[in-house]
Amino acid sequence: MVKICCIGAGYVGGPTMAVIAVKCPAIEVVVVDISKPRIDAWNSDKLPIYEPGLDEVVKACRGRNLFFSTDVEKHVAEADIIFVSVNTPTKTRGLGAGKAADLTYWESAARMIADVSKSDKIVVEKSTVPVKTAEAIEKILTHNSKGINYQILSNPEFLAEGTAIEDLFKPDRVLIGGRETPEGRKAVQALKEVYAHWVPEENIITTNLWSAELSKLAANAFLAQRISSVNAMSALCEATGANVSEVSYAIGKDSRIGPKFLNASVGFGGSCFQKDILNLVYICECNGLPEVANYWKQVIKINDYQKSRFVNRVVSSMFNTVSGKKVAILGFAFKKDTGDTRETPAIDVCKGLLGDKAHVSIYDPEVTEDQIQRDLAMNKFDWDHPMHLQPTSPSAIKQELDYQKIFDNMQKPAFVFDGRNVVDAEKLREIGFIVYSIGKPLDGWLKDMPAIA
Ligand SMILES: NC(=O)c1ccc[n+]([C@@H]2O[C@H](COP(=O)([O-])OP(=O)(O)OC[C@H]3O[C@@H](n4cnc5c(N)ncnc54)[C@H](O)[C@@H]3O)[C@@H](O)[C@H]2O)c1
Numbered sequence: 001m002v003k004i005c006c007i008g009a010g011y012v013g014g015p016t017m018a019v020i021a022v023k024c025p026a027i028e029v030v031v032v033d034i035s036k037p038r039i040d041a042w043n044s045d046k047l048p049i050y051e052p053g054l055d056e057v058v059k060a061c062r063g064r065n066l067f068f069s070t071d072v073e074k075h076v077a078e079a080d081i082i083f084v085s086v087n088t089p090t091k092t093r094g095l096g097a098g099k100a101a102d103l104t105y106w107e108s109a110a111r112m113i114a115d116v117s118k119s120d121k122i123v124v125e126k127s128t129v130p131v132k133t134a135e136a137i138e139k140i141l142t143h144n145s146k147g148i149n150y151q152i153l154s155n156p157e158f159l160a161e162g163t164a165i166e167d168l169f170k171p172d173r174v175l176i177g178g179r180e181t182p183e184g185r186k187a188v189q190a191l192k193e194v195y196a197h198w199v200p201e202e203n204i205i206t207t208n209l210w211s212a213e214l215s216k217l218a219a220n221a222f223l224a225q226r227i228s229s230v231n232a233m234s235a236l237c238e239a240t241g242a243n244v245s246e247v248s249y250a251i252g253k254d255s256r257i258g259p260k261f262l263n264a265s266v267g268f269g270g271s272c273f274q275k276d277i278l279n280l281v282y283i284c285e286c287n288g289l290p291e292v293a294n295y296w297k298q299v300i301k302i303n304d305y306q307k308s309r310f311v312n313r314v315v316s317s318m319f320n321t322v323s324g325k326k327v328a329i330l331g332f333a334f335k336k337d338t339g340d341t342r343e344t345p346a347i348d349v350c351k352g353l354l355g356d357k358a359h360v361s362i363y364d365p366e367v368t369e370d371q372i373q374r375d376l377a378m379n380k381f382d383w384d385h386p387m388h389l390q391p392t393s394p395s396a397i398k399q400e401l402d403y404q405k406i407f408d409n410m411q412k413p414a415f416v417f418d419g420r421n422v423v424d425a426e427k428l429r430e431i432g433f434i435v436y437s438i439g440k441p442l443d444g445w446l447k448d449m450p451a452i453a
């Protein structure tokens, strides 16, 4: 029986391994993590992450050929294929701080693999890493190899949160990069055979290591760039009376552009886009390509602009101050169908409003109050380190929450600011609200109160 061990039981490690286990009953899959609470949760009825369809998949194979354990070394030693799916956050200090990927967790996983292995291993990079990381990992492993043969593969993950199970069941493509040597090709083939249990062969792409590593960063950069492009248009729409939804629809009908990822928003969030673009920018700078670095940096600048433009719109429309005013925030995670708050634009919006002394009440059905408190107290980039390294919840910014706000109970004029273009603006206007929708023709009130980002 082939044995797979995945280091890192997070948003990627948990769902990807559960899907491998359910699709390959003859393979034993063990997911290991240094975080005991996380592993306990994977072994309980309340899984540590919320993803539609995940519960069913885990229940179908947990205890059969899918296991979750903190006994990291034992399972790594026994495995034939080791996936490494640990976090690769943005560095907060030292060389490349604020841009480069922090490979501390990756390096310690690699050193541990070198320490405990007694048989040949295929080591798969599942985490998103800078180009050439495989070379560094190879050095760590072979330097301490004790005659063991290691093959490093890059197999980046393209799942999106909220649709992880759907994406894993039917991936647009699976990408596997490996060394162009006989041993490298054999390792690529072994991993290909795992995916071939359910992914059509033509959707499994094989490349060299560096192409696979770079393709992951490039895919995220292209996706984020589309959002920044449409968000940049949304500002122009507001200034001209055009409607961004109509513009998106019209351009998306061009088959060369396509309709997806053209929804204007308060800005993209999530643990990947910003981190991976910053990483790309850093790699460009390190390779003496400042023009290319600046090009991609602009995607993040527009995203920051969009978030502050939204806050400024809120503040300016309420007579240039929200001090003492009650603002209800509906939704805090970075997108629907997830409880993940990493880099959610809601943090920037709430911090902007709190900075102007608003009284903020926040509700999200998938996010705990404790998590929201922690997010609003944390410094930029600190969120993507394992939970046990994060500060515990403070009480300083705790405010009374009130979910009962309806028009009749609100002070007038009453406002709704829609950062996702999800409310029925016309209906709300009929009730009497002043409504701001990103990139849509402005209500008279908002036109008279120009917001400067
Ligand atoms: N979240 C996504 O949607 C997504 C999608 C594609 C790729 N990625 C990439 O996948 C990687 C993991 O992302 P994630 O969202 O799953 O992160 P995560 O923080 O949810 O999970 C990472 C886990 O690794 C564990 N860990 C860290 N060091 C360890 C060690 N030495 N030994 C054992 N366990 C260790 C942590 O405790 C944590 O539980 C990142 O590189 C990310 O960029 C994420």
Ligand SMILES: O=c1ccn([C@@H]2O[C@H](COP(=O)(O)OP(=O)(O)O[C@H]3O[C@H](CO)[C@@H](O)[C@H](O)[C@H]3O)[C@@H](O)[C@H]2O)c(=O)[nH]1
Binding pocket: 128, 157, 158, 159, 160, 161, 162, 220, 223, 227, 260, 261, 262, 263, 264, 265, 266, 267, 268, 269, 270, 271, 272, 273, 334, 335
């Ligand atoms: O038209 C759109 C589409 C998305 N978003 C926002 O963009 C962010 C990211 O959304 P999405 O890409 O759906 O979720 P992620 O889980 O961050 O997935 C991205 O990041 C993952 C981690 O690398 C990759 O694996 C996925 O392919 C890539 O889509 C969210 O805040 C969305 O609200 C928009 O504002 N407008």
